[in-house]
Amino acid sequence: MNTTTLEFKNLTKVYSRSNTIAVDNLTAAVAAGKVTGFLGPNGAGKSTSLRCLLNLVTPTSGTTTILGVNYRELVDPVRTVGALLDSRGFHPGLTAKQNLAIIATAAEIPLSQISEVIELVDLAGAANLRTKGFSLGMKQRLSLAIALLGDPEVLVLDEPANGLDPQGIVWLRGLLKKLASEGR
Numbered sequence: 360m361n362t363t364t365l366e367f368k369n370l371t372k373v374y375s376r377s378n379t380i381a382v383d384n385l386t387a388a389v390a391a392g393k394v395t396g397f398l399g400p401n402g403a404g405k406s407t408s409l410r411c412l413l414n415l416v417t418p419t420s421g422t423t424t425i426l427g428v429n430y431r432e433l434v435d436p437v438r439t440v441g442a443l444l445d446s447r448g449f450h451p452g453l454t455a456k457q458n459l460a461i462i463a464t465a466a467e468i469p470l471s472q473i474s475e476v477i478e479l480v481d482l483a484g485a486a487n488l489r490t491k492g493f494s495l496g497m498k499q500r501l502s503l504a505i506a507l508l509g510d511p512e513v514l515v516l517d518e519p520a521n522g523l524d525p526q527g528i529v530w531l532r533g534l535l536k537k538l539a540s541e542g543r
Contacts, residue, residue: 363427364513365389365412370421372407381407384421392542394535406444406517413442413515425513437466441506442515448502451491455482455501458490459508468509476504481530495522503531512543 370385382404389395397405410416412423414430425433425440433439449458459473477486480500485493490501499522506514514535520528 362391363388364391364425366424367408368422370408370411370423371419372411372416373419392539394539409444409515409517437509439511440513440515441509441511443502443506443519444517448505449490452489454487454489456486458501459504462505462508466509472508476507479507480504496524496527499523514538514543
């Protein structure tokens with residue numbers, strides 16, 4: 360069994376238009392069942408590294424792997440990796456449930472999962488509200504629900520506590536510890 364979940368090997372990303380070095384030779388490994396955070400100032404390359412991991416940005420050099428393979432090689436990425444990179448990945452005119460239903464249908468995930476993740480992220484009271492009126496914290500919770508929809512083995516979260524109130528941050532920490540205790 361592979362105990363390394365995520366791996367970055369000599370990852371470098373230079374944006375050619377501005378000649379900006381966003382990530383400079385990052386090498387790191389994240390073990391299965393561990394909550395791991397990237398810490399650093401704004402502009403240090405944390406988000407860019409995660410975007411390279413998920414093949415949303417092409418590295419200038421180096422490699423990234425999830426469970427030993429490149430993201431593109433994952434057989435069922437929605438059920439393998441849940442990602443929260445920002446809280447803008449849904450339609451504001453639809454309800455939380457409707458947004459989740461679109462993703463579930465596209466990924467061939469049973470619609471019964473929607474109620475489960477809505478409960479898990481504590482959005483049951485807002486499930487039938489249009490997301491355009493959601494606070495930043497509610498958007499974060501919905502984004503986390505989207506990441507959890509496929510019951511993934513791996514979660515990649517970029518600033519998941521952004522917009523959460525202190526109670527929400529405590530809840531998030533507990534959820535992440537629980538998932539890690541399951542080996543995720």
